[in-house]
Amino acid sequence: MYLNRKQHIATLTATLVAMLSYCIPLNAADTHTKTSTGRDVVSHMFRPDEADSKEEVTSERLDKKKMEPMDYVPVIHGTVRSKYEYHSMIDAHRFQVRNVRFDISGYVCPIVAYRIEYDFCDKGDDKLTNAYVRVFPVKGLAMSLGAIKLPYGIENGRSPHNYYFANRAFVGKQLASLRDVGFTVGYTLKDVFPFSIEAGIYNGSGIAVHEEWQKEFNYAGKLDINPAKWFNFRFSFLSDKPEAVRMNYYNLGLFSEFHGFHLEAEWVYKTYSANAFNPTYGVDAFINYDLALPKVFSKMSFAVRYDFMNDNCEGIASDDGSYGIDDAMRHRITGGVTLSFAKPFVADLRINYEKYFYRDWSLSDISEQDKLVVEIVARF
Numbered sequence: 001m002y003l004n005r006k007q008h009i010a011t012l013t014a015t016l017v018a019m020l021s022y023c024i025p026l027n028a029a030d031t032h033t034k035t036s037t038g039r040d041v042v043s044h045m046f047r048p049d050e051a052d053s054k055e056e057v058t059s060e061r062l063d064k065k066k067m068e069p070m071d072y073v074p075v076i077h078g079t080v081r082s083k084y085e086y087h088s089m090i091d092a093h094r095f096q097v098r099n100v101r102f103d104i105s106g107y108v109c110p111i112v113a114y115r116i117e118y119d120f121c122d123k124g125d126d127k128l129t130n131a132y133v134r135v136f137p138v139k140g141l142a143m144s145l146g147a148i149k150l151p152y153g154i155e156n157g158r159s160p161h162n163y164y165f166a167n168r169a170f171v172g173k174q175l176a177s178l179r180d181v182g183f184t185v186g187y188t189l190k191d192v193f194p195f196s197i198e199a200g201i202y203n204g205s206g207i208a209v210h211e212e213w214q215k216e217f218n219y220a221g222k223l224d225i226n227p228a229k230w231f232n233f234r235f236s237f238l239s240d241k242p243e244a245v246r247m248n249y250y251n252l253g254l255f256s257e258f259h260g261f262h263l264e265a266e267w268v269y270k271t272y273s274a275n276a277f278n279p280t281y282g283v284d285a286f287i288n289y290d291l292a293l294p295k296v297f298s299k300m301s302f303a304v305r306y307d308f309m310n311d312n313c314e315g316i317a318s319d320d321g322s323y324g325i326d327d328a329m330r331h332r333i334t335g336g337v338t339l340s341f342a343k344p345f346v347a348d349l350r351i352n353y354e355k356y357f358y359r360d361w362s363l364s365d366i367s368e369q370d371k372l373v374v375e376i377v378a379r380f
Contacts, residue, residue, distance in 0.1 A: 058105045058106070058107070058113035058114065058115050058134050060136065060142070060188075061110055061111045061136030061139065061142075062107060062110040062111075063110065064110045071107060072106065072107055072108070073106065074104050074105065074106035075104070075105050075106055076102070076103070076104050077102070077103040077379070077380065078100075078101065078102045078103065078379070078380050079099055079100075079101045079103075079159070079160050079161045079377070079378070079379045080097075080099065080100055080101075080377070080378045081097070081098040081099040081160050081161075081375060081376075081377045082095070082096070082097050082098065082375070082376055083095065083096040083097075083098055083166065083373060083374065083375045084096075084373075084374045084375075085371050085372065085373050085374075086371060086372040087366070087369065087370070087371050088370045088371060088372065089369050089370050089371075090366075090369075096123055097121045097123070097124075098122065098123060098160070098375075099119055099121065099122060099160045100119065100120040100121040101117060101118070101119045101120070101129065101160065102117070102118055102120070103115070103116070103117040103130070104116045104117070110136075111135060111136045111137065112133065112134070112135055112136075113133070113134045113135075113136075114132070114133050114134070115130050115131070115132055115134070116130065116131050117129045117130035117131070127207070127208065128147055128207055128208070129147075129149070129179060129207070130146075130147060130148060130149065130179075131146050131147040132144045132145060132146030132147060132148045133145055133146055140187050140188050140189060140190075141185070141186070141187050142185070142186050142187075142188075143183070143184070143185045143186075144183070144184040144185075144186075144200075145182075145183050145184075146181065147179065147180070147181045147207045148179065148180070148181075148182070148184060148200075149178070149179045150176075150178045150179065150180060150200065150202065150218075150220040150238065151184060151186070151198040151199065151200060151220050151221060151222045151236070152176060152178065152220045152221075152222060152236045152237075152238045152249070152251065153171065153172060153176065153222075153234075153236050153251050153253065153266065153268075154172075154234060154253040154255065154264065154266050155168060155169050155171050155172025155173075155266060155284060156171075156172045156176060156177055156178070158172070160377065161346055161348075161377055161379035163377075164262070164286065164288050164301075164303050164305075164338075165286075165303060165305060165334055165336060165350075165352055166336070166350050166352045166373040166375040167334075167352070167354065167373065169266070169284035169286075169305065169307040170282050170284065170307050170308070170309040170327075170330075170332070171251070171266050171267075171268045171282045171283070171284045171307065171309070172266075172284070174282075174309060174312055174327045175249070175268045175270060175280065175282050175309060175312065176238055176240070176249050176251075176268070176270075178218075178220075178238070178240070179206070179207040180202035180203055180204065180205070180206060180207055180218060181202060181203050181205075181207060181209075181210055182200055182201050182202030182203055182217070182218075183200055183201055183202075184198060184199070184200035185198070185199060185200065186198030186199070193227075194225075194226040195223070195224060195225045195226065196223075196224045197221070197222070197223050197224075198221060198222055199219070199220065199221030199222075200219070200220055200221070201217050201218070201219055202217060202218040202219070202220065203217065203218070204216065204217055204218035204240065204241055204242070216241055216246075218238075218239060218240050218241065219237075219238070219239040220236070220237065220238045220239070221236065221237050222234055222235065222236040222237075222251075223235045223236075230256050230257060230258045231254075231256050232254070232255050232256065233253070233254055234251075234252075234253040234254075235251070235252055235253075236249075236250075236251035236252075236253070237249065237250060237251070238251070240315070241315070242314065242315045242316055243315060243316060243317060244317065245272050245273050245274065245276045245277075245315045245317075245323065246272075246273040247270055247271065247272055247273070247315050248270070248271050249268060249269070249270045250268070250269045250270075251266065251267070251268050251269075252266070252267045253265070253266040253267075254266075260289055260290045260291070260292075261287065261288070261289050262287070262288040262289075262290075263286075263287050263288075264284075264285070264286055264287075265283070265284070265285040266283070266284045266285075267281070267282070267283050268280075268281060268282045268283075269281045270312070272313065272315070272323070276313075276315075276323045277313040277323045278311065280309065280310055280311065280312045280313070281309070281310055282307070282308060282309035282310070282312075283306075283307060283308050283309075284305065284306075284307040285305070285306050285307070286303060286304060286305035286306070286307075286334075287303065287304055288301055288302070288303040289301065289302050289303075296341075296342075297339045297340060297341060297342070298340050298341065298342045298343070299339075299340045300337065300338070300339055300340075301337065301338040301339075301340065302336075302337055303334075303335070303336050303337075303338070304333075304334070304335050304336075305332075305333070305334040305335075306331070306332070306333055306334075307331075307332050307334075308330070308331045308332070309327065309329065309330065310329040311325045311327070311328060311329045312325070312326055312327040313325065313326055314326045314327075325363060328358060328359070328360060328363035328364060329358070329359050329360075330356055330357060330358045330359075330364070330368070331356070331357040332354055332355065332356050332357070333354075333355045334352055334353070334354045334355075335352070335353055336350060336351055336352035336353065337350070337351050338350040338351075345378065345379060345380045346377070346378070346379035346380075347376070347377065347378050347379070348375075348376070348377045349374075349375075349376050350373075350374070350375040350376070350377070351372075351373070351374050351375075352372070352373045352375070353370075353371075353372050353373070354370060354371055354373065355370055356368065356369050356370055
């Protein structure tokens with residue numbers, strides 16, 4: 001039996017109404033239990049890759065007496081990020097699939113957990129992002145062995161579905177966005193004076209290289225202090241040696257959340273051994289405000305960011321043995337709006353505009369220039 005045009009329209013309308021009725025919350029409070037995108041970064045700091053505490057099941061040991069068979073069932077999550085970008089300076093366009101990431105985590109016993117995460121499309125490439133076993137020998141103590149994101153910084157620690165902006169800040173991308181293979185240990189205290197400390201030792205060859213023998217390692221660590229519910233402080237250190245020159249990063253981060261606002265600032269200072277390159281420094285500061293909405297979208301977020309970095313070197317020598325500029329000094333102002341769909345799944349529609357300022361435009365990368373970015377993120 002074939003449907004005529006009117007019947008097709010009626011069927012399509014009924015389908016759309018049904019879909020919208022599912023997305024529209026009965027009450028804003030029902031779906032707006034958290035006031036900010038990435039709120040979980042505040043509520044649960046001790047993780048190598050920030051995520052929702054309900055999603056990250058490998059964050060702490062389980063109580064054997066309270067465990068049920070379902071506690072051993074793996075938890076599967078996925079993230080898809082797709083973008084449209086318009087380069088306003090050259091009047092050009094492009095589409096990108098930024099992430100197709102799948103994450104499996106779970107427990108094999110109350111004190112042993114695992115996590116496997118793989119990105120099947122990162123701008124056309126695929127890569128392993130996490131693969132480790134985590135052991136909880138005593139309450140508050142966790143030890144991880146495997147491929148993991150280094151415990152360093154605030155921006156560097158976020159997962160794609162927790163970003164506030166379509167593109168990461170310089171301090172989290174150009175200045176140490178690192179994953180590696182190694183051993184991490186951390187301790188968390190939640191009572192009296194809440195804090196957590198995490199440190200590790202790593203190969204230094206990157207997450208894709210596992211067979212090279214090492215005579216020197218990379219080191220990373222972070223200390224989180226939470227003196228009040230609305231204020232958080234983080235100090236991080238990273239020592240990286242890709243070749244002959246060792247680079248040390250010193251990172252200070254502060255962030256706060258109250259009444260729908262999220263304020264954050266992060267500073268980085270980077271030195272090079274043997275004075276191979278002048279010190280690099282960078283800053284990232286932004287404010288985000290969430291406005292709860294009653295229908296279709298659960299909230300609308302308004303965000304403004306300023307970030308800066310001076311000339312940066314990645315520590316790889318040129319053919320003549322010198323160390324040159326890999327990332328030129330620049331300032332950037334980013335403004336944007338994010339529309340968040342109602343749960344049960346995380347879905348964000350984000351519109352950003354990035355304005356760059358260079359001392360020398362001839363050193364700029366074409367992808368690091370003025371552009372409009374429209375992004376949609378789905379997390380399940």
